[in-house]
Amino acid sequence: xxxxxxxxxxxxxxxxxxxxxxxxxxxxxxxxxxxxxxxxxxxxxxxxxxxxxxxxxxxxxxxxxxxxxxxxxxxxxxxxxxxxxxxxxxxxxxxxxxxxxxxxxxxxxxxxxxxxxxxxxxxxxxxxxxxxxxxxxxxxxxxxxxxxxxxxxxxxxxxxxxxxxxxxxxxxxxxxxxxxxxxxxxxxxxxxxxxxxxxxxxxxxxxxxxxxxxxxxxxxxxxxxxxxxxxxxxxxxxxxxxxxxxxxxxxxxxxxxxxxxxxxxxxxxxxxxxxxxxxxxxxxxxxxxxxxxxxxxxxxxxxxxxxxxxxxxxxxxxxxxxxxxxxxxxxxxxxxxxxxxxxxxxxxxxxxxxxxxxxxxxxxxxxxxxxxxxxxxxxxxxxxxxxxxx
Amino acid sequence: xxxxxxxxxxxxxxxxxxxxxxxxxxxxxxxxxxxxxxxxxxxxxxxxxxxxxxxxxxxxxxxxxxxxxxxxxxxxxxxxxxxxxxxxxxxxxxxxxxxxxxxxxxxxxxxxxxxxxxxxxxxxxxxxxxxxxxxxxxxxxxxxxxxxxxxxxxxxxxxxxxxxxxxxxxxxxxxxxxxxxxxxxxxxxxxxxxxxxxxxxxxxxxxxxxxxxxxxxxxxxxxxxxxxxxxxxxxxxxx
Numbered sequence: 250x251x252x253x254x255x256x257x258x259x260x261x262x263x264x265x266x267x268x269x270x271x272x273x274x275x276x277x278x279x280x281x282x283x284x285x286x287x288x289x290x291x292x293x294x295x296x297x298x299x300x301x302x303x304x305x306x307x308x309x310x311x312x313x314x315x316x317x318x319x320x321x322x323x324x325x326x327x328x329x330x331x332x333x334x335x336x337x338x339x340x341x342x343x344x345x346x347x348x349x350x351x352x353x354x355x356x357x358x359x360x361x362x363x364x365x366x367x368x369x370x371x372x373x374x375x376x377x378x379x380x381x382x383x384x385x386x387x388x389x390x391x392x393x394x395x396x397x398x399x400x401x402x403x404x405x406x407x408x409x410x411x412x413x414x415x416x417x418x419x420x421x422x423x424x425x426x427x428x429x430x431x432x433x434x435x436x437x438x439x440x441x442x443x444x445x446x447x448x449x450x451x452x453x454x455x456x457x458x459x460x461x462x463x464x465x466x467x468x469x470x471x472x473x474x475x476x477x478x479x480x481x482x483x484x485x486x487x488x489x490x491x492x493x494x495x496x497x498x499x500x501x502x503x504x505x506x507x508x509x510x511x512x513x514x515x516x517x518x519x520x521x522x523x524x525x526x527x528x529x530x531x532x533x534x535x536x537x538x539x540x541x542x543x544x545x546x547x548x549x550x551x552x553x554x555x556x557x558x559x560x561x562x563x564x565x566x567x568x569x570x571x572x573x574x575x576x577x578x579x580x581x582x583x584x585x586x587x588x589x590x591x592x593x594x595x596x597x598x599x600x601x602x603x604x605x606x607x608x609x610x611x612x613x614x615x616x617x618x619x620x621x622x623x624x625x626x627x628x629x630x631x632x633x634x635x636x637x638x639x
Numbered sequence: 640x641x642x643x644x645x646x647x648x649x650x651x652x653x654x655x656x657x658x659x660x661x662x663x664x665x666x667x668x669x670x671x672x673x674x675x676x677x678x679x680x681x682x683x684x685x686x687x688x689x690x691x692x693x694x695x696x697x698x699x700x701x702x703x704x705x706x707x708x709x710x711x712x713x714x715x716x717x718x719x720x721x722x723x724x725x726x727x728x729x730x731x732x733x734x735x736x737x738x739x740x741x742x743x744x745x746x747x748x749x750x751x752x753x754x755x756x757x758x759x760x761x762x763x764x765x766x767x768x769x770x771x772x773x774x775x776x777x778x779x780x781x782x783x784x785x786x787x788x789x790x791x792x793x794x795x796x797x798x799x800x801x802x803x804x805x806x807x808x809x810x811x812x813x814x815x816x817x818x819x820x821x822x823x824x825x826x827x828x829x830x831x832x833x834x835x836x837x838x839x840x841x842x843x844x845x846x847x848x849x850x851x852x853x854x855x856x857x858x859x860x861x862x863x864x865x866x867x868x869x870x871x872x873x874x875x876x877x878x
Contacts, residue, residue, distance in 0.1 A: 254754060265742055549738045552700060553799065554727020554755040556720045632726075633700045636738065 255559075259566040263574070266539075270571055273535045276528025277575030277615065278582060281608045284521035285583025286590065288604050291514030293597035298506045302499055304431065306373045308337075308466040310475060311497045312483075314459075319493045321458035322486070330464075330482050335474035337467045340368040341459040343450045350443065352404045352415040359400050360442040361417065363450030364463075371465040374444075379411035379426030386425075386446040393449075395426040399440035417443065420453060472498050525611065528575070529619040536568050536623035547627050548635025561628035568620025569613050576612025580605055647806050647838050648674040648697060653706035654861075655692050666692040667703070668861040674807075674840065679833040681841045681852035689861040691811070694842045698732060698809045699725050711806045727755050731800025733829075735812035737792040739784040739799075745771065746780040749798045756803060770798040774828065790821030797828060801837075808832065810841040814848060826851055 263270045314321060322341070331339045343363040350357055368374070369381040376395060386393050394417065401408045401424075404415065410424050422445065431439040451457050466475040476498060487493040540547070547560060587598040655667040666689045674680055684690045695701035696708060699715055699722045708715045711729055715722065732738070739748050749770055753763040771777045774794040784792055793813060800808050810829060814822030830851060833839045841852060849855050850869075857865040 251754075251760075254760075261742065545738075546740055549740060550751070550755075551723065552698070552726060552732055552738070553752045554723055554803075556723040556755070558720070559755065633695050636700070636734075 255562055255566055256570070258563060259570050262567055263570055269535065270574075273532055273571055274528075274575030274578065276531040277525065277572050277612050278528075278579040280521055280525035280528045281576050281579025281612055282582035282586055283524060284518060284608050285580060285600060285604065286586040286598070287517035287521050288514055289583070289587050289598040289600040290590070290596060291510060291517055292599040292601065292604075295507060295510040295514070296599050297597045298510065299503055302503045302506065304373065305499060306371070306465070307499045307503070308469045308472055309371065309499045310464040310466065310472065310479065311461070312464065312479065313461050313495045314493060315495060316493060319487070321460060322462065323459075326482070326486070327459075327462065330479070333475070333478035333482075335466055335471040335478060336464055338367045338371050338465040339462055340364045340371045340465075341447060341462040342368065343447060343454060343456070343459065344461065345450075345454055348418055348443075350400070350404060350415055350417050352413070355404045355406075357400065357403045359397075359403075361450070362442055362444045363447045363454075364444065365447050367465075368444070368463070371463045374431075375429040376426040377429050378409070379424070381426055382444065382446050387448045390448045390452060391446060392420060392422045393425045393446065394422040395428055395444040396424050397428045397440040397442045398430045400443060401427055403441070417445070418453065469500075472500060525615055529572070529615040532568055532572055532616060533619035533622060535571075536564065536620055537626070539567075540564065540623050540627040543627075544630060544635045544638040547630050548632050548638065551630070551632035552636060557628040560630075561624045564624035564627045565617060565620045568624065569616035572616025572619075573609065573613040576609045579612065580608055583608075645676040646673055647676050647678075647711055648672060648840075649707075649709040650696075651707045651709075653696060653703045653708060655689075655696065655701070656704045665861050667696070670706070670861075670863055672856070672863065674838065676806075676838055677833070677836055678854055679830070679839045679841075679852045680854045680856060681843055681849035682856045682858060683843060683846065683849045684858035684864075686844060688858045690842050690858045692861075693858060694809060694811055694840070697807070697840060698730050723755075727752055728803050729806045731803065731805040731808040733793070733796050733800050733808065733810040733813045735815040737784070737789075737796045737816075739792060739795055741784055744781050744783055745776060745787070745795050748784065748795055749802050752799060752803050766802055767798075770802040771795075773801060774798045788821070789817050790824055793817060793821075793825050794828070797825070797832075801832070807838045807840055810839065812843055813841065814843075814845075822848075 324341070327339050327341055330336060341364065345361045347358045348361040350359055362368075364382070365387060366382050366384055369376075374381070377398075379395070381395055382393065385391070394415070396410065396415075398408050401410045405413065408427050410427060413424050414421055415424065416422070428440065428442075428444070445453075464475060464479065466472045476496070479496065483494055483496070550560060584600065587600055590596045591598055650670055650672040653667055653670040653672075654665065657664045657666055670693065682690050682693060692701065696703050697710075699710070702715070702722075710725060713725065713729075715725065726732075740751070743751070746767055749767040750763050753766055758766070768777060768780075771780065774797050776791060776794050776798065779787065779791065784795065787795065808829075813829065814825055817825060826848065829839055829841070839852070841848075843849050853869045855865075855867050855869075856863055
């Protein structure tokens, strides 16, 4: 008996019990669609985070000196560090959260960052109008600021603010540029900030201690080389006390984020897989009922010459077609759910072809695995017992 | 020698014992039987005499506890799948309650044994149509069994039994569920099939119907008690 014929017989049987087949499929449909949506959400979050990290530059190394009593890094030390192989640029940075800014009668609080001109290149920041901080601003301690688009809108109601003035902690600053929008991340909006010259900030914040600096490696591949020289420097300066500083490079940050996300995705997938298991048990249950109901049919088929294998295959194909049909409907529903989540909840959902293929294959597998027991039971029926069955 | 060559069924010391808890139930005891090609045999006997058991063994639906059963030269002591093959191409079944598959239409029901035989779909269609034409139902191909009368259903079953051109046609009370007029038609058809050279083994409890056959075998208490040809000539008498 040909496989196509068997498939036709199985599908006809599924179709002739539409309602029951649908209810049986429901477990698989819910399982597969939730796998698609949940894993898609996980993947979407992963993509979002890695996009953000990559936007910041993958050859970026961030160094933070921790502890109030820890000695700060001096300009001379940074200059020397910059000459090491693999290190292209170093930008010492000061940051201060919650600074007050005021323009006209509007005021707000924002994050203040202070650095050197190379900060723009290292942190991949561009300006949409005006200019970034220059060496002249540093040398002369000019009270100038580059402003994020959101901050500009908050206090000026426009982003066309180059040349206007505002007050930062009561001191007047001239706006020289507006930053390119970078969107928001888990840490908050990167468009709500102002950047001023490092030297100006040192006076404003009354500190010369550089506790944070950014290093740009010459390329992505040179990150590890730059890291090793940095490590040497830090070991020497802090006498191997690793609690005095923290170093992040974007690649490891990316890896950490990915690992977190992957375990999250695996967890979501696992929960959805449980529902698939339940769906599979549902199929087994219904197939067992079906075998009993169709005992006579099995007897007739055997009497006219169906071998065990054919009966086994017939029931197995039936179970597999219920589950794979459920899988296909589940995938369609999953896409629909993903579309809805993107549209109405503004989520990023990434559905890869692999997960779709995997889901469909898995649903077929569920049908086969849970169909084996009932199919085997059907195939082992004794023809006379089956024919006598009323 | 010539007779032996024409022999389709040969049973030697066949017995069937059912294990029913502590005591065994002997359904058939020491049955010897030989049926030749082209015979029309009726097996009669009261209910519980063992004729159904005998029929099941002849039809390879069941296996004997002891003894040897040779069908068309083949020993039936073989694997399940071999037995399925024998049922498929050597035996055609006609049941009292038709045993058609309700979800398949007339044509599909008749095609089924050929599909299990593994023929190509074109040949399957051809032979099934031929068999249905033989029973005069080529006009009802797409009907479901539930849409047919009892007589028509039994004719579909006959077509299904015929379609693989089997060595024997086994009919178990073929008119049991039919009124006398349609029963007559079915019996006439079976008789005709016999005239065309088919070997027929029919089980019945009705003496009148048994009289249709050329040879009547009586089973009682698991034994063959008489075996007579129509001409009245007693060929074999068991003690």
